[in-house]
Amino acid sequence: MSDTPSTGAPANDSATAGGSRLVLDADQIARACARMAHQILESNRGAHGLVLLGIPTRGVVLAHRLASAMAEVEGSAVPVGSLDVTMYRDDLRRHPTREVGRTHVPVEVDGAVVVLVDDVLYSGRTVRAALDAIGDLGRPRAVRLAVLVDRGHRDLPIRADHVGKNLPTRAGERVRVRLAEVDGVNEVSIDLEATDESGPAGSARPAGPSDTEDEA
Amino acid sequence: MRHLLSAADLDQAEVVGILDLAEEMSLVQSRPVKKLPALRGRTVVNLFFEDSTRTRSSFELAGKWLSADVINISAKGSSVSKGESLRDTVLTVAAMGVDALVIRHAASGAPWQVRRFFADLGIDAHVLNAGDGTHEHPTQALLDSFTLRRHFRATDPSVTDFSGRTIAIVGDITHSRVARSNVLLLQTLGAEVVLVAPPTLLPAGVSTWPATVSTDLDEVLPRVDAVMMLRVQRERMSGGYFPTPREYTIGYGLTRRRLDLLTGGAAICHPGPMNRGLEISADAADSAHSLILDQVAAGVAVRMSVLYQLLGGADDTPPPSLGGHS
Numbered sequence: 001m002s003d004t005p006s007t008g009a010p011a012n013d014s015a016t017a018g019g020s021r022l023v024l025d026a027d028q029i030a031r032a033c034a035r036m037a038h039q040i041l042e043s044n045r046g047a048h049g050l051v052l053l054g055i056p057t058r059g060v061v062l063a064h065r066l067a068s069a070m071a072e073v074e075g076s077a078v079p080v081g082s083l084d085v086t087m088y089r090d091d092l093r094r095h096p097t098r099e100v101g102r103t104h105v106p107v108e109v110d111g112a113v114v115v116l117v118d119d120v121l122y123s124g125r126t127v128r129a130a131l132d133a134i135g136d137l138g139r140p141r142a143v144r145l146a147v148l149v150d151r152g153h154r155d156l157p158i159r160a161d162h163v164g165k166n167l168p169t170r171a172g173e174r175v176r177v178r179l180a181e182v183d184g185v186n187e188v189s190i191d192l193e194a195t196d197e198s199g200p201a202g203s204a205r206p207a208g209p210s211d212t213e214d215e216a
Numbered sequence: 217m218r219h220l221l222s223a224a225d226l227d228q229a230e231v232v233g234i235l236d237l238a239e240e241m242s243l244v245q246s247r248p249v250k251k252l253p254a255l256r257g258r259t260v261v262n263l264f265f266e267d268s269t270r271t272r273s274s275f276e277l278a279g280k281w282l283s284a285d286v287i288n289i290s291a292k293g294s295s296v297s298k299g300e301s302l303r304d305t306v307l308t309v310a311a312m313g314v315d316a317l318v319i320r321h322a323a324s325g326a327p328w329q330v331r332r333f334f335a336d337l338g339i340d341a342h343v344l345n346a347g348d349g350t351h352e353h354p355t356q357a358l359l360d361s362f363t364l365r366r367h368f369r370a371t372d373p374s375v376t377d378f379s380g381r382t383i384a385i386v387g388d389i390t391h392s393r394v395a396r397s398n399v400l401l402l403q404t405l406g407a408e409v410v411l412v413a414p415p416t417l418l419p420a421g422v423s424t425w426p427a428t429v430s431t432d433l434d435e436v437l438p439r440v441d442a443v444m445m446l447r448v449q450r451e452r453m454s455g456g457y458f459p460t461p462r463e464y465t466i467g468y469g470l471t472r473r474r475l476d477l478l479t480g481g482a483a484i485c486h487p488g489p490m491n492r493g494l495e496i497s498a499d500a501a502d503s504a505h506s507l508i509l510d511q512v513a514a515g516v517a518v519r520m521s522v523l524y525q526l527l528g529g530a531d532d533t534p535p536p537s538l539g540g541h542s
Contacts, residue, residue: 084240086252087282087524097217100237136249150495 019192020176024165026186029148029179032164034060036146037069039162044113047074049141051112053083055130056101059118061181079106083116088129106182109138115162119146119177124158149188150191151175217525219343220369221327222337223354223400229434231404232376233522235362239475242517244281252520255284258315258527262344263306265291265321265482270488270515271346271356274504275318284527306330307400309338316342316527324393342526350391351504357397359518360485361405363510367483379406384436385427386412386468387446387495390419394487396447399427412436414467416457433468437477444485461494472499483507 011026023031042049047070054063060082065081084101092098115128127145134143146162151169165188169175174191217230226234244250259285260279264272272288279286289309291297295306302321309317319327327345334341347353368375378444383402389411391393402409409427411418422429430436437443448464458464465471470484478484484496484505492498501508 087252087528092254092528093530095529097525099233100240103240132253136247138248154417157403184235 007127010143021190021192022187023149023167023175023190024188026180029186029188032148034069036162037066037095038073039066040115040144040146041056041065041070041073044162047078049111049113050109050115051105051109051140052078052115052117053105053134054080055126056084057182058177058179059116061179062119063115063117063147066115066146078100080136080216081105081107083130083133085126085133086112090093090125090129096201098152101189103133105137108133109140112138112140113142113144113160114140115146118165119148119179120175121150121158121160121163122153122175124154124156125156128156136164148177149175220325220329220354220487220522220526221331221343221345222352223357223397223404224268225354225469226401226404227350228377228404228406229527231358231361231401233524234358234518236364237524238358238514238517238521239366241520242514244318244520245513245516250281251283252281253283254524254528255279255282257314258284260284260316260367260523260527261309261314261319262286262288262318262346263309263320264288265296265302265319265326266347268320268347269519270512271320271353272278274515275344275346275355275519276374276410277516278523282520282523284523297437301427302326302329303333306333307339310334310337310339314341316523318344318346319348321348324351340531344522344526349394350396351393352397353398354397355515355519355522356394356487357401359511359514359523360394360398360444360487361401362505362518363485363513364483366510366514367507368441371481376407378402381407381441382410382439383407384412384440384443385446386433386443386470389413389422389446389451390417391449391452392446394444399425403427410436410440412468414458414464417452430524433474434477437474437482438479440478440482442483442485443470443478444487445500447454447487447489448491448495452462458482465494469494470496470500472497475503475505478505485511488512 041047052063052067054060060072063080067078070078081104082102084100084103086100114134116127118126131143134140144161147160148164149167150163151167155173167175169190176189176191177189180186239248244252262272262275275465276288302402305399317330319330326348329341333342345352345354365375385395399409411422411427411429411435415431418429453461482505484500484507486496490496490501492501500506
């Protein structure tokens with residue numbers, strides 16, 4: 001669930017700008033995507049049977065980028081879809097009714113190798129929800145996880161297979177991924193949101209829909 | 217959104233939100249596992265004081281496909297037939313700890329009454345109107361708009377609302393809750409609504425509705441994007457509203473001849489059950505214009521969407537707790 005409000009976010013010029021630190025610029029994001037695309041193909045020994053399912057919003061954008069990078073290498077198109085996990089979240093009752101995104105699965109999931117794609121991996125709860133959602137769609141041969149940023153602080157026993165950037169963070173910080181297709185700019189930054197007195201991971205995670213982009 | 221009693225409760229953004237979500241929900245019908253876990257642990261009661269097949273069963277399926285626990289209570293075979301009052305029946309059901317009450321009642325305004333009972337006693341269950349007397353039937357209007365919007369989108373995928381569309385509602389406007397809810401909802405979506413009926417079946421005060429009124433179906437049909445035919449209820453046939461069923465058909469039925477007056481892309485809707493040969497001919501009901509079966513198919517998806525909007529998030533008044541209404 002990526003839902004970063006992109007409302008006039010000040011352009012961060014590489015250094016610190018008002019409590020925000022640039023972590024990846026456009027070129028670095030492009031290189032990370034290209035590398036992940038290669039890694040996915042390598043570990044799958046080609047594109048055979050692959051399906052990329054992005055988690056809305058920015059996971060879908062990334063899935064399309066990975067697919068076009070893979071198409072350049074392999075010469076064949078890898079199917080791309082979107083998998084909304086809202087209905088499978090474990091915190092529905094803790095928030096006002098959440099908006100549901102689009103689910104579009106272009107091919108049969110049965111027997112396929114599904115690569116879940118998201119922007120940020122944090123608590124692991126979104127991925128847990130995604131695994132449940134996939135289970136209702138069919139029985140894939142395998143499910144892999146590709147994320148642009150792994151910021152740590154997992155609540156669940158989940159890890160990514162392909163990571164664009166490992167980014168050590170503190171729980172009070174906020175990782176912001178902006179992608180041109182959604183936000184008009186390609187960059188990953190860390191916002192020092194308010195304070196980081198929220199203590200150890202999991203105990204007092206910032207709540208509220210605007211923070212969901214971190215809950216990958 | 218706390219309750220859904222009237223189509224007027226919804227602004228345009230909310231309606232579009234419900235219809236968009238219903239599009240997602242409709243995909244569930246084609247999945248191997250027709251279930252989403254969103255309403256796990258929630259309880260929905262269908263309390264039907266009037267007979268119903270499609271509304272009750274689609275509410276039941278909608279709740280079940282969202283993993284809610286659903287029970288059905290109908291007036292026949294319940295304490296209602298022993299003379300229990302609406303208030304006692306509703307409070308008895310609420311005392312069992314339900315999260316939402318879907319109510320159909322022959323008396324106009326019954327769901328509002330139920331909402332008041334709940335408010336007086338601090339019961340935080342949601343109330344959904346599944347048809348009250350001759351007053352409103354908001355989920356029917358929502359599924360009609362969902363079906364029509366899909367139809368319009370087939371030629372223009374960018375359609376979100378009905379601005380620039382003309383939609384006629386034809387038949388017994390006076391006694392039709394479907395017509396009332398549709399007038400309100402179609403207006404919210406920006407359509408121009410034309411009501412067509414014999415003067416005896418137009419309600420007092422219809423001039424204040426957000427719709428124009430006509431008694432000439434032949435004149436209206438060529439300029440509409442869709443026509444909604446209303447059922448002529450049996451009990452009205454001998455009520456002096458029109459001389460004979462045959463005469464009604466001649467004046468206001470969608471006959472084979474009138475089918476040719478429709479433009480190529482115009483749609484035909486009917487909330488069912490149909491009186492074939494009376495308000496709608498078999499030719500019209502089974503023609504390529506007809507969306508009648510699509511309407512039935514949309515019923516579950518639209519009601520899933522509504523149930524999710526009402527029950528999918530945190531309870532807004534008191535924070536999540538087991539107390540209150542249980």
